[in-house]
Amino acid sequence: MLLEINHLNFSYSKEKPLFQDLNLKLEGGKIVALAGESGCGKSTLLSLIYGLLDWESGEIVFGGEKLSGPKGNLVPGEADMKFVAQNFDLMPYATVAENVGKFISNINLKKKKETVAELLEVVGLEDFANVLPKYLSGGQQQRVAIARALSVMPKLLILDEPFSNLDFPRKIELREKLFRYMKQNHISLLISTHELQDIIPWLDRIIVLQDGKLIQDGSPEETYKNPCNPYVAKLFGEVNIFTGTERENFRLPEFSYYPREIRIAEIGMEAEVLESRFAGNHYWNKIKARDKELVMYTDRKIEGSINIVFD
Secondary structure (H helix, E strand, O other): OOOOEEEEEEEEOEEEEEEEEEEEEEOOOOEEEEEOOOOOOOHHHHEEEEEEEOOOOEEEOOEEEEEEOOOOOOOOOOEEEEEEEOOOOOOOOOOHHHOOOOOOOOOOHHHHHHHHHHHHHOOOHHHHHOHHHOOOOOOHHHHHHHHHHHHOOOEEEEEEOOOOOOOOOHHHHHHHHHHHHHHHHOEEEEEEOOOOOHHHHOOEEEEEEOOOOOEEEEEEHHHHHHOHHHHHHOOOOOEEEEHHHHHHHHHOOOOHHHHHEEEEEEEEEEEEEEEEEEOOEEEEEEEOOEEEEEEEEOOOOOOOEEEEOOO
């Protein structure tokens, strides 16, 4: 087991503990998402794992060795673990290439140059090798920090909201190159996010935190199809949530249905189309059935009265 968290307890104040008896295990070579809304404890947990914060009790074990926080380790982190947080800590007067090569040995300069070039290609910054960080956008600086972290080939890379500063095209490009590189080199990734839909295709596992508690842990498919509560379902985007009374009214076995799970049928529940808007590869529709407003997707614009079924 690469990483183990056993009976971990941590709080910022005695009045409100954050983690109580938290347990978690991560296997090597996996891409794992730590998901949840802002304030659920994602960034705190990553900081604890990397040794930036001291915990009250319990243990964190990495590669078979017990870790310690700042009280026991003045220099945070481990040789085989790298953490890219929200602040990127780049050398301001060194070029992008020099920042990426900071931790690479100078014994073989040719190999070092090749490694830096490869990593810049992975993060899409090959044309910025000789640029200083101050001339880069926040998203570009973040990608430099990721490339630098990968330069030492860590066993575990920890990323805190790595795509938050990127526009959509760059996000898609970086996601594919980065995750493919990590899979090919058997580097484990623990990535915090509140936008699961952006990275689902590459994930091996999703761990969901809510108010400091681990409430669901499973494969992407299992978590998506069987969220344990509305909080988890909402992490995947728009979703229709039904109360117990509404489920009885609609005769539904589940408490949540994604917009794609409602479809038009010849025979079904009567509904009224309130809005139908073009949304790229589908139409976004607001409908009303049995006095409840719902969202559904269709491949064409709809209007008037329709019949719907829930899949």
